[in-house]
Amino acid sequence: MLEATNIKKRYGELEVLRGVDLTIAAGEVVSIVGKSGAGKSTLLHILGTLDRPDEGQLLIGQEDVFAMRDKRLAAFRNERIGFVFQFHHLLPEFTALENVCIPAYIANRDQAGAERRGRELLSYLGLANRATHKPDQMSGGEQQRVAVARALMNEPAIVFADEPSGNLDSVNSQELHELLFRLRADFGQSFIIVTHNEELAEMSDRRLEMIDGILV
Numbered sequence: 001m002l003e004a005t006n007i008k009k010r011y012g013e014l015e016v017l018r019g020v021d022l023t024i025a026a027g028e029v030v031s032i033v034g035k036s037g038a039g040k041s042t043l044l045h046i047l048g049t050l051d052r053p054d055e056g057q058l059l060i061g062q063e064d065v066f067a068m069r070d071k072r073l074a075a076f077r078n079e080r081i082g083f084v085f086q087f088h089h090l091l092p093e094f095t096a097l098e099n100v101c102i103p104a105y106i107a108n109r110d111q112a113g114a115e116r117r118g119r120e121l122l123s124y125l126g127l128a129n130r131a132t133h134k135p136d137q138m139s140g141g142e143q144q145r146v147a148v149a150r151a152l153m154n155e156p157a158i159v160f161a162d163e164p165s166g167n168l169d170s171v172n173s174q175e176l177h178e179l180l181f182r183l184r185a186d187f188g189q190s191f192i193i194v195t196h197n198e199e200l201a202e203m204s205d206r207r208l209e210m211i212d213g214i215l216v
């Protein structure tokens with residue numbers, strides 16, 4: 001599903017990633033833990049193609065993503081990759097359903113089909129009665145589940161999550177963690193999750209640690 005080879009990234013004098021190798025199978029849930037400043041988010045952004053490395057190669061489903069030009073890469077990212085961040089980044093003026101449908105609108109999918117899928121996803125996530133609510137009319141846990149639905153809109157093969165439960169209380173965190181595994185079981189997506197939550201890391205198929213710019 002994903003194969004990263006010798007990924008390097010530096011910011012000025014700071015060598016953040018010193019040659020990361022990582023292979024992820026289809027349907028695998030992998031957690032990345034490590035100290036603050038270790039480079040976890042930097043790596044996740046590169047694996048998610050939001051940022052380019054200084055060196056190294058990344059294959060996602062056989063495609064050499066950094067060989068693509070920015071515009072093609074943006075389309076590839078929108079169609080193949082889902083993201084869930086610590087702060088949900090929902091658009092405040094839009095309803096839950098509209099927020100969920102945004103990746104489909106960007107991909108120019110037919111609107112009625114997108115809304116049908118959006119409603120199905122909201123229903124699956126227990127949010128059927130929140131479709132017309134705006135983010136500030138929902139709880140933190142509900143907002144984060146809307147963000148999960150949005151990440152799944154275009155049926156991505158892989159979902160990247162950066163501290164997905166970092167902003168949730170323990171009950172909502174646990175619910176979200178269980179949800180990620182239910183999604184994997186039902187839809188077969190791969191998940192790569194950066195987390196400080198040891199419980200989530202232990203539940204994962206693999207727990208990797210970022211130490212001195214290398215994954216171990």
Ligand SMILES: Nc1ncnc2c1ncn2[C@@H]1O[C@H](COP(=O)(O)OP(=O)(O)OP(=O)(O)O)[C@@H](O)[C@H]1O
Binds near residue numbers: 011014016034041042
């Ligand atoms: N755009 C940037 N410009 C300069 N330095 C950066 C930039 N982004 C990150 N860094 C530095 O790179 C290092 C790794 O940052 P990164 O955010 O990847 O760490 P992290 O492991 O995700 O940390 P945390 O657990 O605190 O989120 C840090 O020292 C950070 O200050």
